[in-house]
Amino acid sequence: MRQVRLGRSAVTSTRLSFGGAALGNLFTAVDDATATAAVDAAWAAGVRTFDTAPHYGLGLSERRLGQALRGRPRAEYQLSTKVGRLLEPVAEPVGDDLADGFAVPATQRRRWDFSADGVRRGLEQSLLRLGVDHVDTVYLHDPDDHLDQAVAEALPALRQLRAEGVVGAIGAGMNQSAALTRFVRETDVDVVLLAGRYTLLDRSALADLLPAAAGRGVSVVVGGVFNSGVLADPRPGATFDYTPAPPELVERALRMQEVCARYGVPLRAAAVRFALGHPAVASVLVGARNADEITDAARQFDLPIPDALWADLKASGLLSADVPVPKDGP
Template identity: 65%
Template sequence: MILRRSALGRSTVQVSELAFGAAGIGNLFTPVTDAEAEQAVHAAWEVGIRYFDTAPHYGLGLSEQRLGAALRSRPRGEYVLSTKVGRVLDPAPTTGGDDLAHGFAVPATHRRRWDFSARGVRQSIEESLERLGLDRIDIAYLHDPDDHAQHALTQAYPELARLRAEGTLGAIGIGMNRTELLTRFIRETDIDTVLLAGRYSLLDQSGLDELLPLAADRGVGVVIGGVFNSGLLADPRPGATFDYGTAPAHLVARALDLKSVCERHGVPLRAAALRFPFGHPAVASVLVGTRSAAEVRDTATMLRHPVPDTLWADLKEHGLLPADVPTPKEAG
């Protein structure tokens, strides 16, 4: 099976259109066994995924360890791996307890420390390489620097640029779910990519206001995360999750309307949600968090599901998408 690959902005890094988000195999919310994690990564390879994303934050390093182990037998030149900086892992002074307060079902062996200093960035990259068992990282993202914008701009970014020049990194980016700082980085730095979570989906197109046009103009590649908006677009119903909280009633109703229109065209809502971001030329890949081989295969099936042009037109006619939002063209 082959998934389309494209260059990430002006960089030489080639990413597959579907990316494997590895928070799940870091025991996000519930435990996953080593075998299940390995099977999920192998299933991703089988369906054609060649872009894998992780972070020290995910399971206090467990995600990086498991992803590196599962990819170790694969040719290094055939896949792209990204990790993140901004949270350094320090050994916990006492043992015991778990990390569920941060969302991960792992022992609390370490503590996260926000650190966007040059020294912290280099330490984070060196420790990630050790956990991954690799000698280079293809993409390093500044991870959620919402409250650390100045340090991220003046200390962390220049250090990542030095690491890129040294060849330790192939590309550098920033990842978060708010558009303002991402847009500022595109405008003020020589960044290669941004990872935008939840702000360019069937329910939220705020990324189109400024970020996506500027990225296209500056040649910055965009990876879109959160296309299901934390679950509402995967399974719309009362009590579903939107942006990590309970979805308000008006958004549940809108998601159900989206689902109804999609079903009239014979398209699962998840398939439309996965395909929608590719209507914008700056978007290179959609990143989906998966924790099992079955979830990986299902996501790949949804991405391949045909989505006719008439569906997008119908969504616009019903006021469920703005009239001027770019939409993917059906393959001829």
């Protein structure tokens, strides 16, 4: 699979990346064998970039991803994780972590920490869980309510880690484009990870983040390309950003699906490829909880999509005329 460089760093990424949230039992549990099979299937499909975070299942995603990649040559894949939430053991665990979205026992608690010490401690913990001596990319994870500290303390710590060679690229990952635009404009990040805000249904990042990133030579990794479900299977009851999708969004997705069907292309294929039409976007990050899901995503990613399909979406008013669209293969 084609690889591209992340910003001005030496780190590269495959155009399709594997998101590890589901390996942390996002919403529902998966067993270890199923999690390993998902990573194996991603590898078989040519994916070489894998993303995780301590937040995902209180470290379970990191442990499972590290185990699944163990034995493969470290130089042949890229690994990213995140800092900003330290995991601390609970003396007397009670219940599960479903309030934060993960079907795991509540044996640890998260504590926000974007201090320089918190960044180093968090990364040390992640390296132990992953079972590696370095990661390629580190993101500040959801610093929405801690922006000043993240810029003043966490980023300098990441810069130092980058200078020491502990990490190759640094950035921030969020579900909003406005704050990421600040990181792009005011700091020397290599890459940002944006979830859900540059999709066929939500193109809000086109107004701020994407032109800023293109102008500064910062790469953007786009996640949440299905907006949690409605662009994978549009129907009444489908979800948009993990809540029931408004009827007007379901209707719009169904209209997009009709256009795609005229060209023999599944909507999810257009959804997974759309973001790569923008020159700032380096990779699309797709989460999967089993081998079938990532195999399907890779298959959709590789499908030829005729230029006429994108033109038809624009002519139908489903995409704005000035939205950049893919013009070649992935």
